[in-house]
Amino acid sequence: MKAGNALAEALANGRFFWSLEFIPSVDRILRDDLTQLGGIAAVMRGSDRLVTFAVTDRVVSERDPEPVAAAASLGDSTGKQPLVHFSGKGRELGDLERVIGRMQANGLENMLVLTGDRIKLEPVRGRARYLESVPALAFARHLMPRALLACALNPFKYREEEGMAQFYKLDRKMEAGADLAITQIGFDPAKHDDAIDWVRRRCPEARLVANVMLLPAARARYMRKHALAGITITDSLMAMLEAEAALPREGAAARALRRLALQIVGVELAGYAGVQITGLHAPERVEALNEAVCKAGHDCPDRASWNEAWQDALTAPDGSRADPVPLGARWRLGQRGTAVAGFGERFRYRALEGIHRAVFERGPLAACFGAAMRPFHGKEGTLAGRAIHFIERAVKAPIVGCETCGQCRLGATQFVCPETCPKGLANGPCGGTTLNRCEFGDRECIHSVKLRLAAAAGVEEQLGSGLIAAVPAESRNRTSWPSHFAGDGTLAERRTDERDRAVRGPV
Numbered sequence: 001m002k003a004g005n006a007l008a009e010a011l012a013n014g015r016f017f018w019s020l021e022f023i024p025s026v027d028r029i030l031r032d033d034l035t036q037l038g039g040i041a042a043v044m045r046g047s048d049r050l051v052t053f054a055v056t057d058r059v060v061s062e063r064d065p066e067p068v069a070a071a072a073s074l075g076d077s078t079g080k081q082p083l084v085h086f087s088g089k090g091r092e093l094g095d096l097e098r099v100i101g102r103m104q105a106n107g108l109e110n111m112l113v114l115t116g117d118r119i120k121l122e123p124v125r126g127r128a129r130y131l132e133s134v135p136a137l138a139f140a141r142h143l144m145p146r147a148l149l150a151c152a153l154n155p156f157k158y159r160e161e162e163g164m165a166q167f168y169k170l171d172r173k174m175e176a177g178a179d180l181a182i183t184q185i186g187f188d189p190a191k192h193d194d195a196i197d198w199v200r201r202r203c204p205e206a207r208l209v210a211n212v213m214l215l216p217a218a219r220a221r222y223m224r225k226h227a228l229a230g231i232t233i234t235d236s237l238m239a240m241l242e243a244e245a246a247l248p249r250e251g252a253a254a255r256a257l258r259r260l261a262l263q264i265v266g267v268e269l270a271g272y273a274g275v276q277i278t279g280l281h282a283p284e285r286v287e288a289l290n291e292a293v294c295k296a297g298h299d300c301p302d303r304a305s306w307n308e309a310w311q312d313a314l315t316a317p318d319g320s321r322a323d324p325v326p327l328g329a330r331w332r333l334g335q336r337g338t339a340v341a342g343f344g345e346r347f348r349y350r351a352l353e354g355i356h357r358a359v360f361e362r363g364p365l366a367a368c369f370g371a372a373m374r375p376f377h378g379k380e381g382t383l384a385g386r387a388i389h390f391i392e393r394a395v396k397a398p399i400v401g402c403e404t405c406g407q408c409r410l411g412a413t414q415f416v417c418p419e420t421c422p423k424g425l426a427n428g429p430c431g432g433t434t435l436n437r438c439e440f441g442d443r444e445c446i447h448s449v450k451l452r453l454a455a456a457a458g459v460e461e462q463l464g465s466g467l468i469a470a471v472p473a474e475s476r477n478r479t480s481w482p483s484h485f486a487g488d489g490t491l492a493e494r495r496t497d498e499r500d501r502a503v504r505g506p507v
């Protein structure tokens with residue numbers, strides 16, 4: 001396709017824009033969205049505001065068609081460069097390389113790289129693997145130096161640990177090469193403000209885009225029932241939507257549309273570069289939204305009038321008011337001191353740090369151990385290498401949950417093993433936590449633990465800098481000790497200008 005890149009132009013000119021999201025899926029209803037696009041394609045072609053459309057990857061299932069073909073064909077019919085999503089679910093760097101190759105062959109220039117939510121089709125044997133967004137972004141930037149790269153951010157977090165960990169990970173994504181961040185869907189304007197606040201202070205060249213969604217009661221019910229990762233719909237918000245659903249149909253629909261329009265006006269006032277609109281594809285509904293946004297913009301020229309209108313929009317027909325903030329959890333960016341590591345956590349951290357220094361970094365013990373290990377570098381597959389692998393796993397598994405990934409990252413992850421994250425993430429959390437609980441529901445998110453430890457040790461800034469390499473499949477189930485002492489280990493302190501090695505990991 002030879003379309004101009006209207007998204008890049010809007011970002012460069014600071015012109016507030018809209019993007020529509022499409023979900024390629026094996027599911028019939030969603031597939032129809034992509035095959036019956038005549039009307040919306042014409043609307044997009046003629047609109048200055050609708051500068052792009054996003055085509056998602058592996059949202060409904062891992063069997064969903066890869067988005068490149070749909071994005072290229074939609075791009076041809078709309079005349080707009082799409083934003084192609086790439087999800088790391090069940091993928092390796094080689095998969096990303098192949099997708100980028102197909103994008104380049106089709107003239108596609110914009111990409112959003114994310115880790116993705118929990119895999120639905122777990123492998124029969126072994127654990128599911130995820131390609132982490134941070135090294136994937138660095139690799140995509142390396143392969144596409146002039147592309148527009150986007151990443152995901154979930155600012156809708158209500159505990160200090162999970163909230164700060166999200167923002168530090170955003171720093172790493174920007175360091176890896178992202179140009180803009182697109183938020184998770186959320187209904188709390190204070191969190192949109194927090195994200196803007198962080199970006200302005202930490203990475204002012206980055207742009208933020210808010211993901212917004214029309215939220216009638218039926219959709220909210222579905223999202224709560226399926227516990228969609230990282231999306232917060234509180235009980236009081238749900239109650240308000242149910243009260244609204246009891247109104248005559250037009251009344252309920254008009255209220256939902258007014259709220260969406262207010263969200264769009266609100267994020268523009270807050271300083272966002274644009275919005276990505278989810279779940280709205282019919283031309284007449286896009287036109288109705290256009291009118292609703294014009295009216296909301298006219299009603300709310302400033303934040304004070306907008307706040308009043310937003311409170312009205314959250315007030316149920318019976319007068320009760322919805323609160324988008326979960327009960328008892330009101331953490332905001334800037335509030336510090338609630339993430340306090342316990343004595344046991346601090347003791348464990350200090351003990352492991354001391355052992356790590358003495359055995360792997362400096363001093364006579366490290367010198368002796370290094371001299372013993374170095375000769376086995378490159379011989380990890382031999383009998384001797386396998387014996388060392390056995391010993392490493394026997395020592396480390398009971399202490400840190402080690403799975404001998406062959407590329408030990410403990411020294412860069414506050415001695416919390418990334419393999420104890422169900423997605424194996426080392427650079428920071430996915431967006432799926434709920435009040436520090438893991439998306440998988442069975443543990444506290446390891447990155448919340450890391451935040452507490454880093455804060456207690458006074459090394460919190462480490463969470464936002466240095467890229468931790470992706471673990472290549474071929475290095476798994478091997479010892480990491482010989483390569484560590486040969487200088488091929490990981491580690492996080494590689495900077496952006498060493499990106500090639502960082503994403504490739506040890507060779």
Ligand code: SF4
Pocket residue numbers: 420421422423424425428429430431432433437438439440444445446447
């Ligand atoms: S431990 Fe944290 S980063 Fe890992 S899957 Fe759970 S919520 Fe996501």
